[in-house]
Amino acid sequence: MISVRNLYHSYSNDDKYAVKDVSFEVKEGEVFGFLGPSGAGKSTTQNILTGLLQLQKGEVAVAGYNIKKIDNRMFNEIGMSFEESNLYGKMTAKENLDFYRKLFDVETRDSMDLIRIVGLQGKENIRTKEFSKGMKHRLTFARSMINNPRIWFLDEPTTGLDPAIASEIKDIIREENKKGVTVFLTTHNMYIADELCDRVAFIVDGEIRLIDSPKSLKLAYGDKLVDVEYIKDGKVLKETFSTVMEEDKQRLIRVIGSHDIQTMHTKEATLEEIFIKVTGRGLV
Amino acid sequence: MKLWHSFKKELKLASKGMYFYIEVGVAVVMLLVLLLFVPKELDGRHDEYLYLDLPQGAKELYLEKIRSEDLDGQEESVTLKQGGRMISARKFVLEDVRLYVLEDREAVIRYAEEEREVAVVVALDPDDGLAYTYYLQGYESEKLRNLYLIFYNKVVSMEEIEAFFDDVEVRTLEGNPQMLNDRENLLPPFLTFNGSLMGLFILAAYVFLDKQEGVVKAYAVTAASVWQYLMSKVGVILFASVLTSIILVAPVMGTGPNYPLLLVFLAASGFFASALGLVLTSFYRDIEQAFGALYILIMVLILPNIAYFTPSWEPAWLKAIPSHAMLESFKEIILDRGDMGYVLGASAGFLAAGAVLFLFANHRFKKTLTL
Ligand SMILES: Nc1ncnc2c1ncn2[C@@H]1O[C@H](COP(=O)(O)OP(=O)(O)O)[C@@H](O)[C@H]1O
Ligand SMILES: [Mg+2]
Numbered sequence: 001m002i003s004v005r006n007l008y009h010s011y012s013n014d015d016k017y018a019v020k021d022v023s024f025e026v027k028e029g030e031v032f033g034f035l036g037p038s039g040a041g042k043s044t045t046q047n048i049l050t051g052l053l054q055l056q057k058g059e060v061a062v063a064g065y066n067i068k069k070i071d072n073r074m075f076n077e078i079g080m081s082f083e084e085s086n087l088y089g090k091m092t093a094k095e096n097l098d099f100y101r102k103l104f105d106v107e108t109r110d111s112m113d114l115i116r117i118v119g120l121q122g123k124e125n126i127r128t129k130e131f132s133k134g135m136k137h138r139l140t141f142a143r144s145m146i147n148n149p150r151i152w153f154l155d156e157p158t159t160g161l162d163p164a165i166a167s168e169i170k171d172i173i174r175e176e177n178k179k180g181v182t183v184f185l186t187t188h189n190m191y192i193a194d195e196l197c198d199r200v201a202f203i204v205d206g207e208i209r210l211i212d213s214p215k216s217l218k219l220a221y222g223d224k225l226v227d228v229e230y231i232k233d234g235k236v237l238k239e240t241f242s243t244v245m246e247e248d249k250q251r252l253i254r255v256i257g258s259h260d261i262q263t264m265h266t267k268e269a270t271l272e273e274i275f276i277k278v279t280g281r282g283l284v
Numbered sequence: 285m286k287l288w289h290s291f292k293k294e295l296k297l298a299s300k301g302m303y304f305y306i307e308v309g310v311a312v313v314m315l316l317v318l319l320l321f322v323p324k325e326l327d328g329r330h331d332e333y334l335y336l337d338l339p340q341g342a343k344e345l346y347l348e349k350i351r352s353e354d355l356d357g358q359e360e361s362v363t364l365k366q367g368g369r370m371i372s373a374r375k376f377v378l379e380d381v382r383l384y385v386l387e388d389r390e391a392v393i394r395y396a397e398e399e400r401e402v403a404v405v406v407a408l409d410p411d412d413g414l415a416y417t418y419y420l421q422g423y424e425s426e427k428l429r430n431l432y433l434i435f436y437n438k439v440v441s442m443e444e445i446e447a448f449f450d451d452v453e454v455r456t457l458e459g460n461p462q463m464l465n466d467r468e469n470l471l472p473p474f475l476t477f478n479g480s481l482m483g484l485f486i487l488a489a490y491v492f493l494d495k496q497e498g499v500v501k502a503y504a505v506t507a508a509s510v511w512q513y514l515m516s517k518v519g520v521i522l523f524a525s526v527l528t529s530i531i532l533v534a535p536v537m538g539t540g541p542n543y544p545l546l547l548v549f550l551a552a553s554g555f556f557a558s559a560l561g562l563v564l565t566s567f568y569r570d571i572e573q574a575f576g577a578l579y580i581l582i583m584v585l586i587l588p589n590i591a592y593f594t595p596s597w598e599p600a601w602l603k604a605i606p607s608h609a610m611l612e613s614f615k616e617i618i619l620d621r622g623d624m625g626y627v628l629g630a631s632a633g634f635l636a637a638g639a640v641l642f643l644f645a646n647h648r649f650k651k652t653l654t655l
Contacts, residue, residue, distance in 0.1 A: 050505050051504065051505070052501055052504055052505065054651055072507050072508070072509055073507060075505055075506050075507045076507045078505070079505075080505045082498065082501060082502070084498060085498075086497060086498025086499050086501055086502050087497070087499065087502075088293075088297060088497065088499055089497060090297055090300040090301065091293075091296070091297070091300075095296075099289065099293045100502070100506065102285070102286060102289035102290075103286055103289070103290075103503070103506035103507060103508040104506060104507045105507050106507075140502075143502070147506075147507075
């Protein structure tokens, strides 16, 4: 459904790339996540895929359309929810959706249904400029489903939402995916990536470091991590070591040899820990 | 269809925003200024100031002649104010001119020099004919000057005075004397300002507002095209322009003007101005950055308006500024026997130029609208 090959993008049109040699494929029906810290290039990539940014270098196909020359019909098949909500503040929630429906050539969903799905019923006749940030975000999210997209682009779908709403949003994404919708999402939240994604790409500084499913990542790294608590200079220190990476193994031997060990556990790694191990960077 | 829905939505948004009401408000204020503060009385007549440098007999005869031309056959004694001076004069209202006959030659010349009025000194030439010395402003057409020469400075005998008064009417047919009263005369600059220039500015404001709200991005990921987005905005600008122009024209001109032609021209010139605004807007991220360029553009477009009120200043390059053609066209539209061909030609020109600008703006916006 999505095919990206050797994608580069520079905002300054020089060799300072925000996205560098990115390649990946997203299969039909898959939930594919871009996981990376802020500034990694996730939104840039997504904006190129949806035509908001001009393709500079590389080859991109979305739903069978070549992004080099955008065909408006492509937008009948994709939906996009934005990191920052963007609604007509002077129009009510329902008016926003009603107008948006008119901009597609395909059958669209009922505005009120969508409003109910994201829990905004009763608020449909309020101008969106009176909405809280979370409400605006939910409506922007709902709007992205309006044309029954085959491919659904979600930029940070739960960022800044309180946990209960974030969990509802996750449920909706899962449900749509069950109906066959292909999802491309970006996030810097490892729980989202872990719970929703069939596969994740770790992206740092505009480059993809790894693509795999959370499950096999955990299999590959999980049992091979050791949490060690030891005493150094009278203080208790806690550290996690990989038992496969050479550097970690050497450090672990040194720690065991020269300090008092208090506890030592092998464990299943979180995606975040794997991310740090692989990229050498945290997720914030 | 998408264009129609976008237009409806833009109209709805405009009706909820302040710019629309600012435009209507400005039009209403202009109308009130026209109706309350600009006298209408000066129906097609211009002023002439005369000094009769004639022997008593000839002078009496001359005055008698004018008096017979006066609409009510009466002269009026008035006191004119010139600078700080009070000057008494006899006022005659003829069909196409108001004559002020002064007893003070210097004052008459001062009218020419300082007040840019038409001043005439009538004297006897050596052959007992009448010699007219006209003090012209320099902006009168060659044709008018020649006519003055032919009709006034040719040597005529006293008996021919009668004959030449018959010729007076010739003046009204050429040299573009004001056929509009002062109030009507203000309409073209007001219409140019209100329709086109305001439209340009407000269009830019609308686009930047959308950019700021981010809704442009939401629009960009729909099956609607950029040109539909832009055109729906232009549509709202044209709607406001037509509305405010009617607000101005109808109460002042009544059923006089050629309204279909007015609509055609408003649409064409408004489209041009909007497209110009779009091109300019496409180069900037927000209104702060665009403000300088916008300001300069509007100032340039206002220059012909200034020239319109300053007869002595009308350089040739001014005619190259589009708003000059707008002024002229609006004038022709509200004139009784205006030059419809000129207006249609100008409309076609604006439409063509507008289309080129619009295509260019569309091309640019495809790349920059969502930045
Ligand atoms: N409009 C822009 N102009 C210039 N640089 C930008 C712009 N948007 C993003 N960037 C830069 O590109 C890099 C990637 O940003 P982005 O794709 O938004 O990251 P993410 O979505 O992963 O947080 C960052 O260094 C960011 O500063
Ligand atoms: Mg982002």
